[in-house]
Amino acid sequence: MQNGEYTELKAFCAVAEAGRFSTAAKRLQISASALSQIIRRLEDRLDVRLFNRTTRSVALTEDGERFFQQIRPALGSLEAAFHELKAQSGTLSGIVRIHATHMAADTILTPFIGQFHQHYPDIVLDVVAEDSIIDITAAGFDCGIALGEFVQQDMIAYPLGPELRMTAAASPDYLAKHGTPQTPADLQHHQCLNWRHMAEKSIYRWEFFQDDHWISVAVNGPLITTRRELALTAALQHIGIVFWTEDKLQPWLDSGELVPLLQDFCPPFLGWHLYYPRHRHSSSALRALIEALRQFYPRPSSLSESR
Structure with missing residues (x-):
């Protein structure tokens, strides 16, 4: 196989x-126009149309689908062999594309990247942090980090921490002035500090477990923000009630600066998970990242690998 043919098949x-x-x-780190030319060159050489193109989408033709199913395993084996050869030479390199929420990037990747770079200085982590749920395979990512409930089906998922728990909290001064809510419905009479979902431009509805099922509550108050840290600061300044994961609020709960509320309505839920497709062949760089995350975040004894 000539190099140009390999480039065409990979494209x-x-x-x-x-x-x-x-x-x-x-x-592939090339321009869309260059990629289009490569595909047209392949179609001309094979004298077969491989894709049906529209202005919005690209779909395999019947011949293209059959060709794809035939060459994908062979190409995967070839790329895996290249990566293994590099690994055996003692140098792991490559790019790992990661999709993560902002909080996952802060909570999971920030403490981890320094140690990972020391062990694998030639591996580049390309991290996109955004608060949206996407198909990571279709978007070209190698893996993702998200809450367990948002992990895509048919993915290998590994827990990177214990279960989490949402907590509503307010300062003693706020509660002395406005009273203490006893049920989620009571929040309608309080000043709540709202978080806006940046990707969807929507305001997050607070979620509670009541009468054996989950409910969502739309709350109102003097602040709407895309930064939960700002809502926390406002709560510490006695402006209203904040709603965030218990681990993020724990230092102020321990100090007494914030008082937990509605705990009977806030059961634990699945925490952060690494997830990636069930590819038969994956790059050595991705495998190195997976193993490094597993070692850095040992699986909690109460949780097991899913899917």
């Missing part, structure tokens, strides 16, 4: 997996 598989030229181009 073809990237477009077939992503379903978009723009997404595949980002994954």
Whole structure:
């Protein structure tokens, strides 16, 4: 196989997996126009149309689907062999593309990246942090970090920490002035510090477990923010009630600066998970990241690997 043929086949598989030229181009680190030319060159050489193109989408033709199913395993084996050879030479390199929420990036990756870089200085972590739920395979990511409930189906998932728990909290001064809510419905009569979901432009509805099922409550108050840290600061300044995970509020709960509220309505839920596709072949760089995260965040005894 000539180098140009390998480039064409790799480009073809990237477009077939992503379903978009723009997404595949980002994954291959080339321009969309260059990628389109490569695919046209392959189609001309094979004298077969591989994709049906519209202004919004790209879909495999019947011939393209059959060709994709035939070459994908072979190409995966070839790339795996390349990565293994590099690994055996003593140098692991490559790019690992990670999709994570902002909080996951702060909580999970920030304490981890220094140690990982010391062990694997030639591996580049390309991290996109955004508060949205996406198909990481279609978007060209190698893995993702999200709360367990948002992990895509048919993924390998590994817990990176214990279960989490949401907690409503306010300062003693606020509660002395406004009273203490006893049920989620009582929040309608309080000043609540709202968090806006940046990706969807929507305001998060506070979630509680009541009468054997989950409910969501739309609350009002003097602050709406995309930064939960700002809501925490406002609560410490006696402005209203904050709603965040218990681990984030714990220092102020321990000091007494904040008082936990509605705890009977806030059961634990699945925490942060690393997840990645069940690819038969994955890069040595991705495997190194997975193993490093497993060692840095040993699985809690109460949790097991899922899916």
